[in-house]
Amino acid sequence: MKILVVGGGGREHALVWKLRQSPRVKQIYCAPGNAGISQIAACINVRAEDTQGLLNFAKKEQIDLTVVGPEIPLTNGIVDLFQQEGLKIFGPSKAAAEIEGSKALAKDIMAKYNIPTARYATFEDAEEAREYVKKYGAPCVIKADGLAAGKGVIVAMDDETALAAVDIIMAERAFGKAGDRVVIEEFLQGEEVSILAFVDGETIVPMVASQDHKRVGDQDTGPNTGGMGAYAPAPVYTSELAKLVERDILYPTVKALASEGRTYRGVLYAGLMVTPEGPKVLEFNARFGDPETQPVLSLLETDLVDIMEAIMEDRLAQQSVMWKDEAAVCVVMAAKGYPGEYEKDMAITGFDQVPAGVEVFHAGTTLRQGEVVVSGGRVLGVTATGRDISKAVELAYQGVKAIHFAGAHYRSDIGQRALNRE
The missing domain is CATH 3.90.600.10 (Phosphoribosylglycinamide synthetase, C-terminal domain)
Structure with missing residues (x-):
């Protein structure tokens, strides 16, 4: 097989590394890749956002499978484009990926289908957002609605920070168009956990639970980052909690997306807060997490190509997925x-x-x-x-x-x- 991996970060390096272990893989390309990836794959000078350029390359090189790492090409509809041309590609459609592309949409779906999450309100007007903050006060969480490379979330422990966050996102446009709308949520207390799951539209196979470290400094101090490290498995995620999350969050979400005409195939990432009232969704991502992918794939025993093909062919229920006991x-x-x-x-x-x-x-x-x-x-x-x-x-x-x-x-x-x- 010839495989094309889209992206150039740590997640993509881990994907290339894992896919190379498959005896079925003959050649891997990565666009654009990085210095480390270039040691184990052929890096090509096409940006991850250049969907047409990627399509042209895949057709020219007769790529058997394209694997998409980052969120931007997914939310831009790369999967739909490749499928229209009859090419195999792993990842959710544009409509399904919108669960990450719009935090407001994700919250609205969760509210409609009673999926546990924080209370929230959505605003397109900065002054209305400020009035809401003044009325309900801190602590709260201010989120840019669109994609902001994992940095569009500001946790405000006091009113002053919350009001400043609205200005940073909506007035100063720190995250560009992603800040056209903001979502203001209640602050949830508890311990975070990341659950990545393989999904084929109906069947769900959760991966080993992991825990990201978002803040830049020790003891969770300083500003949010794209993630300063992760580990797996996460002991906070007990077998009892896993059953709850599958029953109350993962299955209802996949069913809800199908009901909304957004059938989900790929990796669904649920960022959860384990609260005293039970697990609640902080956010959904429409792809492998970064840096969670690095430890999680290090523990995967099953051939990743086999899993991806089972998902694309809606037969995940028949595919065994095994993990190392490490x-x-x-x-x-x-x-x-x-x-x-x-x-x-x-x-x-x-x-x-x-x-x-x-x-x-x-x-x-x-x-x-x-x-x-x-x-x-x-x-x-x-x-x-x-x-x-x-x-x-x-x-x-x-x-x-x-x-x-x-x-x-x-x-x-x-x-x-x-x-x-x-």
């Missing part, structure tokens, strides 16, 4: 200044010193005159597996300490919540 941890190494303006072009060294059992997934890297340099905010996802979280944490940080670039920063407490439960 743990995996991903620690993100970020560029100086991230998640704000960050520095680029620093050389990265030490890859040859990384211990066995550690995979270094590249995110924001590029090759310059044969040297790997920083090109993005989240630079590397250093990922290790071990017999338990403790061993995986220890090994991942050994990997982190082996790698060097000027201004590198990372959290030192990835996996700590899991360790506190032991």
Whole structure:
């Protein structure tokens, strides 16, 4: 098989790495890829958002399967475009992907079908949003309605921050058109967990539960990021909780989407808060999460190509999906200044010193005159597996300490919540 992976981040590096393990795969291309991906796949100079360019390449190279990593091509309708041309592609349709593309739409579907989530209100007028904040007060969560690379969410613990958040999103247009509308939600207390599930329109096969670390600093301090690390499995997600989530959230959501004419095939990501009243949905994503994909795929035993084909052919119920009885941890190494303006072009060294059992997934890297340099905010996802979280944490940080670039920063407490439960 010839496979095309769309995207150029850590998630896509993990996807390429996993797909390469299939004996059925002969050649993998990645568009646009990165320095790490270029070591195991042929990188092509086509942007992930250039759906027509990707289609032209797939037809010219007779690609057997295209796998879409990022949300923008999905919400732009790349799956519909490829399918109209008779090409196999893994991911949800444009209509189904809108569950991520519009937070307001996702909230409206959850409200209509009684899927547990935070109370909310949606606004297109900044002044009305401010009045709502003044009436109900903080703590609350202000979200840009559209796609904002995981950064369009502001948690406001006081009224001043909440009002400023409305201005940042709607007046200052910090996230561009994504801020045409805002969703204001009640603040939920509890522990977050990420549930990624394989879905073929009807059947759901949840992956091992993972936990992301959104804030830039230790002990969840500082601004939100695209994710500073993740681990799996997450001990907060007990078998009892898993049954509840499948019954009250995953199945009703997939059924609701089908009822709305948005049949869902691909990976559905449910970001949940485990509250004292039970699990509630924080957000849905229409694809593999980043950085959750790195530890989750490290634990997958089954051939990923087989799973993807079963989903596209609506026979997931007949496909066995097996997981390693181990743990995996991903620690993100970020560029100086991230998640704000960050520095680029620093050389990265030490890859040859990384211990066995550690995979270094590249995110924001590029090759310059044969040297790997920083090109993005989240630079590397250093990922290790071990017999338990403790061993995986220890090994991942050994990997982190082996790698060097000027201004590198990372959290030192990835996996700590899991360790506190032991």
